[in-house]
Amino acid sequence: MENKQLQQAKDTVAKKHGYGNMEKFLTNNWAKEDIFDQVAIEYHRLMSEWVSVNERLPEIDEEYLLYVYDEDMEQYFHSVGYFEKSTKSFNTDLCIEMKFILFWKELPQPPK
Numbered sequence: 001m002e003n004k005q006l007q008q009a010k011d012t013v014a015k016k017h018g019y020g021n022m023e024k025f026l027t028n029n030w031a032k033e034d035i036f037d038q039v040a041i042e043y044h045r046l047m048s049e050w051v052s053v054n055e056r057l058p059e060i061d062e063e064y065l066l067y068v069y070d071e072d073m074e075q076y077f078h079s080v081g082y083f084e085k086s087t088k089s090f091n092t093d094l095c096i097e098m099k100f101i102l103f104w105k106e107l108p109q110p111p112k
Contacts, residue, residue, distance in 0.1 A: 009040075009046055012042050013039050013042055016038075047106065050103040050105050053101055053102060057083065061085050062082070062083060063107055064083055064105065065079075065106070066092070067104070068096055068100050068102065079094055079096060081096070081101070090104070
């Protein structure tokens with residue numbers, strides 16, 4: 001199954017060219033040489049974005065990369081946490097309180 005960021009990147013590029021999605025675009029423009037470069041650039045942009053927990057929380061129960069502030073040590077660090085949609089919170093091995101989690105983003109797909 002294709003991840004949703006890749007599909008979103010494809011559809012964003014297709015819409016820039018006036019098509020509703022990548023399938024429709026490729027039906028009419030299958031020979032366009034740089035389209036996959038454009039998709040790769042858009043995918044990288046999507047995967048590089050941090051989302052503030054104050055702006056929105058994830059929509060799926062999955063693991064995410066977290067950007068956290070440690071109040072006691074007065075420092076920032078990264079952690080991985082599993083988001084539970086039912087409780088609207090991240091569970092981590094470090095037992096980080098939700099109020100100290102500042103940003104989140106999707107983990108990249110591991111290499112094959």
